[in-house]
Each structure stands twice: as C-alpha cells, then as structure tokens.
Amino acid sequence: MTVLEDETVRMCAELIRIDTSNLGSDGPGEREAAELVMRWLGEVGLDPTYIESEPRRGNVIVRMSGTVPGLPALLVHGHLDVVPADPRDWTVPPFAGEVIDGWIWGRGAVDMKHMDAMMVAVVRDMVRRGIRPRRDLVFVWLADEEAGGDHGARFLVREHPELFEGCAEAIGEVGGYSVSIAPDLRLYLVETAQKGLAWIRMRAEGQAGHGSMIHPDNSVTELAAAVSRIGAHHWPQRLTPTTLRMLKEICHACGVPFDEDDIDGVLGKLGPTARFIGASLRHVANPTQFHAGYATNVVPELAVAEIDGRFLPGLKDDFLDTLHRLAGPRVSSERIDFEEAVEAPFDTPLVEAMLGALRTEDPQGRVVPYCLSAGTDNRTFHRMGIHGYGFVPLRLPPEMDFAAMFHGVDERVPESALRFGVRVLHHLLSTY
Numbered sequence: 001m002t003v004l005e006d007e008t009v010r011m012c013a014e015l016i017r018i019d020t021s022n023l024g025s026d027g028p029g030e031r032e033a034a035e036l037v038m039r040w041l042g043e044v045g046l047d048p049t050y051i052e053s054e055p056r057r058g059n060v061i062v063r064m065s066g067t068v069p070g071l072p073a074l075l076v077h078g079h080l081d082v083v084p085a086d087p088r089d090w091t092v093p094p095f096a097g098e099v100i101d102g103w104i105w106g107r108g109a110v111d112m113k114h115m116d117a118m119m120v121a122v123v124r125d126m127v128r129r130g131i132r133p134r135r136d137l138v139f140v141w142l143a144d145e146e147a148g149g150d151h152g153a154r155f156l157v158r159e160h161p162e163l164f165e166g167c168a169e170a171i172g173e174v175g176g177y178s179v180s181i182a183p184d185l186r187l188y189l190v191e192t193a194q195k196g197l198a199w200i201r202m203r204a205e206g207q208a209g210h211g212s213m214i215h216p217d218n219s220v221t222e223l224a225a226a227v228s229r230i231g232a233h234h235w236p237q238r239l240t241p242t243t244l245r246m247l248k249e250i251c252h253a254c255g256v257p258f259d260e261d262d263i264d265g266v267l268g269k270l271g272p273t274a275r276f277i278g279a280s281l282r283h284v285a286n287p288t289q290f291h292a293g294y295a296t297n298v299v300p301e302l303a304v305a306e307i308d309g310r311f312l313p314g315l316k317d318d319f320l321d322t323l324h325r326l327a328g329p330r331v332s333s334e335r336i337d338f339e340e341a342v343e344a345p346f347d348t349p350l351v352e353a354m355l356g357a358l359r360t361e362d363p364q365g366r367v368v369p370y371c372l373s374a375g376t377d378n379r380t381f382h383r384m385g386i387h388g389y390g391f392v393p394l395r396l397p398p399e400m401d402f403a404a405m406f407h408g409v410d411e412r413v414p415e416s417a418l419r420f421g422v423r424v425l426h427h428l429l430s431t432y
Contacts, residue, residue, distance in 0.1 A: 004125045004426060005419040009104065011040065012117035012418060015080075016097035016106035022081040022146040029056025030080040030143040033116075037080075037141050040120050044127040051160065057143045057151035061163050062123065066135040072168030073136035074350075074432065075386060077377055078116040079145030079152060079173070082108040089409045105412040110405040112173045114413050115392045116141055118422045122429055131430050138167055145377050148337065153377040157384060167386050169350050172378045174406075175390025176354070176421075178365070179273045180398035186365050187253060188358055189273070190351060191390025193242040193371035194379050195280065196316055196341030198309035200323065202226065202333045208301035215299045220292045223303040226327045227287045230307060233326055235282040237263060240313050242343055242371045243281055249368045276403035279373035283319045285309040306336065310373060313341035339379050343371075344387040350432065354391055357428035361420055362395060393424035 018033045034050060037060050041048045048062040058080070066073070085094035085107040092098055094107040104114070119139055126133070140163075144151035156163060175191035204226065206219035215221075239247070239260070247266050251258040254269055263281065267274040285307055292303035311319035327333060346369040358365045378388025394417040396402055405411050 004121050004422055007124065008117050008121040008418050008422040009099065009415055011120055012104055012109065012114050013097035013099055013106075015113040015116055016104070016108050017095055019095045020081045020108070021084040022144060023084060024147065025054070029058065031056040031058040033080045034058030034060045034141060034143075037116070037120055041123065044124045046123070046127065049163070051156065053143065053151040053155040059143050059152055059156060060141040061156075062139050064123065064126070064133055064137040064139070066137070067132050068134045071135035073138055073166040074429075075138045075140065075164060075167040075170035075381060076119055076429065077140040077142055077153070077170060077172050077381075078112050078119055079142040079377065080113070080116060081144055081146050081152075082111065082113070083146050083407050085409075085411075091410050094411070099415060102415045103412045104415055104418065105410070107411055109411050109413045110402070111407065111411070112392065114418055114421070115173060118392070118418070118425050121422055122426045125426060126430060133429060134432065136166060137429055138164060142377060149377055149380050153380040157380055161384065164381070164384060164386065167381075167384070169348075170378055170381050170386045170388040171391045172376050172388055173390055173392055174372050174374075174376055175370070176392045177394040177402055178362075178396050179270050181250070181254060181269050184364055185253060186362060186395065187250065187368045188354075188365055188393065189277075189370045190346075190354060190367050191372045191378075192346050192369040193240065193313050193343040194341060194375050195284075195310040195312060195371065195373055197337060197339040197375055198311060198320065198323075199336040199338070200307040200309055200333050201336050202305045202307060202327055202331050204303045204331050205301060206299070209299050211297040211299055218299055219301060219303040220299070222328075222330055223290070223292070223305055226331045227290065227305045229326045229328075230285050230323065231287045233285065233322075235284065237281045238283075238312055238315060239281070240315070240343070240371060242313070242346070242369050245346060246277075246368050246370045249366070253366050253368075271398070272401035273403055276373070277370055280312075280371040283309070283311050283315070283322070284373065285319075285323055311341060313343040313371065316341065339375060342379050342382040342388065344389060348387075350389065353428055353432040354389075354393075357424045357431070358393060360427050361424055393421045394418070395420040
C-alpha cells in the first residue's frame, strides 16, 4: 500500500497549503481546496458533485455503489475549512504544509485535512484496483464546519437531503486515535456521543442615569453578578451511558475494578487526554462576551452578555434550569444557537468493524466509546436519523497531547500515524 500511503501524505500537505481559514463571508472559502479534491477524484474517472451554498463556500460529494443490495449506506465526511492561524505564533508557517522529521505541519493537519486526504486516497485506490464496497459509501468534503455548518452540512441536509439517501451511519472527525495506557496496550477512542450546544444571550435592564448618582437598579451590576455566578459554578460530574461505558472499558483494559467514587483516578490512566475527556463528564457554561454602556459617566439601561453552554446527553433540562437559576429572576435570556446532544449505540456491527480494521494493524488495540465535549457535523446528520461516530484512525506516540493540536499553535500530525490511519480506513471501507 505504499502508493496509497504516499498519496495520503502528499495530499494532506497540499491541502494544508491552501488557506481555507473560516472568516465568514470575508474569508477565502473552501472552493480552491474543493476543486483540488475534485481534480484528484476526476483523475481516476469519478464525476463528483460540487455544490456551493454561497460563492466560494464549496462542498464535494461522491457516491460509490455497493455490491450487496439492501445494506444501509455509510456516510464518510470531512470538512475543508480551518480556524485562522497567526503565522507570528508558529514555529513553521501554518500554511506551508511542510513535512519535517516525520511530521506534517500546518493548520488543518489535525483538524481535519489529514482525514480529507485519507478519504481521497482510499477512494482513488479502490477505484484503481476495482474494489467495490459491500454497501454504498457516500463521501462528502464539507464547508463551514468550524462556524457551525450553515454553508456545509446544515445547508446540504436542508436543501439536498437526497444526497444522503439510504445513509444510516456516518464516520467523521474527533475519534479513532490511540491513547497508550501501557507499552503494549492502546485504547482507540471512538466518539459515540456529543454534548448539546446552547449559546445563550442574557440581558439585564435597569434605570439609566448619571454616573454620579446612586443607582440600586444598575443593569451592569445585575448582569455582572449573574455572569460571575455562572462562570464560577462547579457543575457536578454526571455519568451518561457513554461515559459510564467508557470508564468501565478503561478499567477492564487495565485489569482493575471500576470504582465510581474514583473517576479521576480512572481518567488519570489516559495521560494528557484526561483533560480533554474530563470536559465530557459535566455540563459547561462559560461567559464569553459582555457588552454595556457607551460613556463612563452614564449608567446604561441595558447590559448584555453571552454564554457558551454545553450540556450532556439526556440532561438538557437539568442544564437549562440550573443556568436560569444562576442568572436570577431579573436577567432574561434568549438562544443564539441551539443543538441537541446526540448519542449513538456502541454495540453495533460498525464499531465491531472498526475494531477489526484497527487490529489488522495493531493486534492489541481496543476501542472505547467517549462523549465529545464540543460538536461536529455528525450532530447535523443526526437530524436525518444518521448515527454518527468519530473515527479517524491514528496510532500516535504515547507522549503526544493530541487534543491540544485542535485549533492549537504548531498543529501537526505524525506521518506514521497518517500511513497507519489510511491502511485502517481502507480496510474498514472496503469490507464493512
């Protein structure tokens, strides 16, 4: 599979060199990267579909027909946009796409042009070798995931649902990578759940007046106190079915009994990944913006703050009720954006196929479910009844803090991990 692996590394670097920073309508958009993906697919005789929601906001779709009638189709998706990067902060220029000492550097190396490249390479290899999948495979390279998907997944689900006809399951980002818990034992974290999203705008109103007077009805004071209570609140740990299964699987792999009173001890076995996973064990509500007033000597009538809330699957009402209680009766709230939490089953043939594919390359590997504290396009496809899984297979160095690479400075991925991943993904997609 040398050609497959070499193409994956080359394509990843080439995609990184295209700046697809998501800056909204003022950004470069995804068109150039989408056109490159289409050219690569066209080189093996495929005719992909290209759809723009707005100028330069490009999405690429191609379907491979399966050989077994009646099997549900599998959706495989990645996004082409990236978050911005300031080159002044980076050791290697973020859009140089350099391969240095076995590492592929650049914005998108992890999030998620490495998967975009693996998808293209697998499709090309299957076509060249005449390999047909058992079921229909729908490959989609999407726009705008980093800003919620209004120009990508949300747009396609709303305007072109026929593209996903027959799809019952999906594979996307933020999962499938290894965590070493012993020299000869690696867990591969498969994302089977995602927190819900609740972006909330809060308002407090009071009596406007001169700053030299006494103002017991000060909107700034009222809202600042509410924001402080929310920001300082200690949300308790809550074990959803996914996180409970994850903790038990970790203990089983380590050969130790599960102790519900020692959750932090179990997480400690995950090394640097513990912080990333720990955020999925409780609700989170972070104040992110505060706006009030227009002059130092004027007490404003209105103060406005915004909260980034993430709630656990099955516990939406618990989260919202607590948030409103913390805000207090004089603070009103409205939703800026809202997405339900999602949870997919772990005991499925697809997950078994993931494990089988991984073990062709890592015989001691095990798969473990986890809940993502953020969100991906899987949450949008869930609206169509498609169960989504985070599975981008990578075997990583034990010391690597992979989660820190997402949106981080000096983002990079080991070339060896990419070569491992495309072999695993090829096995999965050509046999499942």
